Amino acid sequence: MSSAPHAVPFLKGHGTENDFVIIPDPDDRLPLSPAAVARLCDRRAGIGGDGVLRVVRRAVGEAEWFMDYRNADGSVAEMCGNGVRVFARYLRRAGLVTADEVPVGTRAGVRRVRYEADGSITVDMGAAGLPDGAEPSVTVTVGERTWPARHVDMGNPHAVAFVDRLSDAGPLREAPEVRPAETYPRGTNVEFVVDRGPRHVALRVHERGSGETRSCGTGACAVMVAAARRDGLDPAADGRAATYTVDVPGGRLLVTEAADGTVAMTGPAVVLAEGTVDLGWLEPDGDPMRFSHVSENISHSNG
Numbered sequence: 369m370s371s372a373p374h375a376v377p378f379l380k381g382h383g384t385e386n387d388f389v390i391i392p393d394p395d396d397r398l399p400l401s402p403a404a405v406a407r408l409c410d411r412r413a414g415i416g417g418d419g420v421l422r423v424v425r426r427a428v429g430e431a432e433w434f435m436d437y438r439n440a441d442g443s444v445a446e447m448c449g450n451g452v453r454v455f456a457r458y459l460r461r462a463g464l465v466t467a468d469e470v471p472v473g474t475r476a477g478v479r480r481v482r483y484e485a486d487g488s489i490t491v492d493m494g495a496a497g498l499p500d501g502a503e504p505s506v507t508v509t510v511g512e513r514t515w516p517a518r519h520v521d522m523g524n525p526h527a528v529a530f531v532d533r534l535s536d537a538g539p540l541r542e543a544p545e546v547r548p549a550e551t552y553p554r555g556t557n558v559e560f561v562v563d564r565g566p567r568h569v570a571l572r573v574h575e576r577g578s579g580e581t582r583s584c585g586t587g588a589c590a591v592m593v594a595a596a597r598r599d600g601l602d603p604a605a606d607g608r609a610a611t612y613t614v615d616v617p618g619g620r621l622l623v624t625e626a627a628d629g630t631v632a633m634t635g636p637a638v639v640l641a642e643g644t645v646d647l648g649w650l651e652p653d654g655d656p657m658r659f660s661h662v663s664e665n666i667s668h669s670n671g
């Protein structure tokens with residue numbers, strides 16, 4: 369027995385090529401199961417993405433909109449830096465926000481987002497946590513190689529390792545081993561970092577729940593803070609802001625740690641396609657998901 373297919377709207381977007389399926393769900397009627405999220409993110413059997421952004425009207429502090437972020441494997445994460453820019457781009461595009469700033473609720477708290485005149489988006493990411501201090505406290509291992517790494521908390525967990533070459537981390541098909549494992553009871557994102565110049569770094573990232581991705585916004589912020597401490601900079605102590613350029617495989621992010629310790633990240637956010645998808649979990653015996661229609665608007669809608 370099967371019921372009629374249930375078509376729900378979706379959009380597709382990315383921030384520095386960290387890509388997301390956006391599911392507008394203002395009335396909170398689609399609490400996606402982990403399996404449904406994984407299917408949506410599947411690059412062959414689904415729409416494809418590093419994660420899902422479910423857009424829910426739910427008050428969190430001053431925020432009217434809540435970003436229900438899920439990783440590609442269906443797991444829940446506290447925060448997604450590229451995702452929150454794409455989320456904000458969607459809100460503006462859908463006419464749900466007209467102001468130049470919007471607070472967005474996340475599991476890590478409210479994040480203030482600003483639409484810049486040049487089309488980029490800046491997010492106040494809050495202060496970074498260094499739960500084990502500023503020096504490396506963990507190690508990251510890939511194959512035969514091990515590096516010291518810093519534990520940085522951006523609402524979600526990160527292990528930041530400075531390496532000689534980005535290729536040293538190999539193909540990153542599996543999650544790097546991080547020790548001591550107890551440091552990250554719920555797993556971690558791992559960043560590999562090289563210097564490109566003064567206050568200019570580049571990274572590769574293996575994301576918890578998504579594998580290697582082309583960018584990670586919270587990762588870029590964690591890397592900026594780790595690089596600053598390594599370089600002897602601590603804006604909250606120095607009373608002077610520090611800005612780093614952080615190159616990611618999918619583009620470039622600008623990250624500033626202010627004198628009050630808060631971290632701001634600026635970068636692009638694009639919504640480029642929309643359509644509808646049939647969510648077959650309403651059909652117990654049916655195909656878990658069938659596409660009814662996908663229309664693509666190739667011109668980037670950044671307004």
Ligand SMILES: N[C@@H](CCC[C@H](N)C(=O)O)C(=O)O
Nearest residue numbers: 445448449450524584585586
């Ligand atoms: N890509 C995101 C981070 C997404 C969450 C992460 N995989 C986790 O599990 O913590 C970003 O841009 O920050």
